[in-house]
Amino acid sequence: MTHAFPFSAIVGQDDMKLAMTLTAIDPGIGGVLVFGDRGTGKSTAVRGLAALLPLIKAVAGCPVNSAAVADVPDWAAVTDKTIVEKPTPVIDLPLGATEDRVVGALDIEKALTQGLKAFEPGLLARANRGYLYIDEVNLLEDHIVDLLLDVAQSGQNVVEREGLSIRHSARFVLVGSGNPEEGELRPQLLDRFGLSVDVKSPQDIDTRISVIRRRDAFDRDSTSFMAEWHDADMDLRARIVTARAALPTVAADDDVLRDCARLCVALGSDGLRGELTLLRAARALAAFDGAPAVTRDHLRRVAPSALRHRLRRDPLDDAGSTTRVSRTVEEVLA
Numbered sequence: 001m002t003h004a005f006p007f008s009a010i011v012g013q014d015d016m017k018l019a020m021t022l023t024a025i026d027p028g029i030g031g032v033l034v035f036g037d038r039g040t041g042k043s044t045a046v047r048g049l050a051a052l053l054p055l056i057k058a059v060a061g062c063p064v065n066s067a068a069v070a071d072v073p074d075w076a077a078v079t080d081k082t083i084v085e086k087p088t089p090v091i092d093l094p095l096g097a098t099e100d101r102v103v104g105a106l107d108i109e110k111a112l113t114q115g116l117k118a119f120e121p122g123l124l125a126r127a128n129r130g131y132l133y134i135d136e137v138n139l140l141e142d143h144i145v146d147l148l149l150d151v152a153q154s155g156q157n158v159v160e161r162e163g164l165s166i167r168h169s170a171r172f173v174l175v176g177s178g179n180p181e182e183g184e185l186r187p188q189l190l191d192r193f194g195l196s197v198d199v200k201s202p203q204d205i206d207t208r209i210s211v212i213r214r215r216d217a218f219d220r221d222s223t224s225f226m227a228e229w230h231d232a233d234m235d236l237r238a239r240i241v242t243a244r245a246a247l248p249t250v251a252a253d254d255d256v257l258r259d260c261a262r263l264c265v266a267l268g269s270d271g272l273r274g275e276l277t278l279l280r281a282a283r284a285l286a287a288f289d290g291a292p293a294v295t296r297d298h299l300r301r302v303a304p305s306a307l308r309h310r311l312r313r314d315p316l317d318d319a320g321s322t323t324r325v326s327r328t329v330e331e332v333l334a
Helices: 014-025 042-052 099-103 108-113 123-127 142-154 205-220 222-249 254-267 273-289 296-310 321-332
Strands: 032-036 056-059 083-086 090-092 104-106 119-121 130-135 156-161 164-169 172-178 195-199
Touching: 014 032, 014 042, 014 172, 014 195, 014 222, 014 273, 014 296, 032 042, 042 090, 042 130, 042 172, 042 222, 090 123, 099 104, 099 123, 099 142, 104 156, 104 164, 119 164, 123 130, 142 156, 195 296, 205 222, 222 273, 254 273, 254 296, 254 321, 273 296, 296 321
Parallel strands: 032 172, 032 195, 090 130, 130 172
Antiparallel strands: 056 083, 104 119, 156 164
16 A cells, blocks of 8 residues: 655645645635645645545545535435545546546446446546645646636536536635746636645755655655654644634634735735635634634735735836735735
8 A cells, every 4th residue: 555655744845734734724715836846745745635634424435525415416326325434535637637537428338338328427526525636737738727717616517418417516625736847827727726835945954854864764664654653643633623613713803804905905916815815814824723813923924825826927026926925914014
């Protein structure tokens, strides 16, 4: 059995790990985009998060992971409708995936052998109530991007082809990773990610040695390494579960809302998605910290990841987007 590298054992990359943790607490934040150099642990973090996430309750055998029997689609051939616990789904969407594989299509085998028009669920069905991970997301074909935008907007996957008319829930956290040297992301899809982080190769020698040491230990004896980090991962899982329960009770007063609006106006971000994402991320962070209310410190810590990808380009300012956000945060929330 292949083990995923423990999430807690990842050295550094704190912004990336925090962003992924916040989406585990509140999936409504809208996913994470991770851009950076090759070999900086982007895929490793996603695999580790998958193993870390709490179990979900779902109807046994349901192809869309329905939480209740009443939610099982009519087309799903589910006979044993008992509720079971299963890992949170984390589904890979390969770059070369066809439209049929993504959204689902006619089950050719049943059509040929039994003469039935049966639906074969796609990747979006399997990702419902979980995560959909796209490596090299900036290289995704345009027609697949359009499909994802439609589903992300509605939370429903609709398939009407070959005499089929199918609809099912498709609510998932979108996680994308990529190398900026290989092209930019379409603005429409970029805006759908709640949080965005840049990851870079560590320049500190001691940090690089720690990365090498842990990876070498994992490669030589993954079982022992997993056992060594098991408690740390379980502690983090418990904090996520506790934060999920506390999330509805975390307060955000008018001063916090005003700070969110002032930041977004000062940065010139379009629309109101920036304020809403900033508030949700700050509330999830407050719940993770065990705080009863959102504070300015929470806003400061999540503002770069919530807003950096929503900025208009300023030809007169050659500072990076993260620097621009951090500078504005200091000015507005001084």
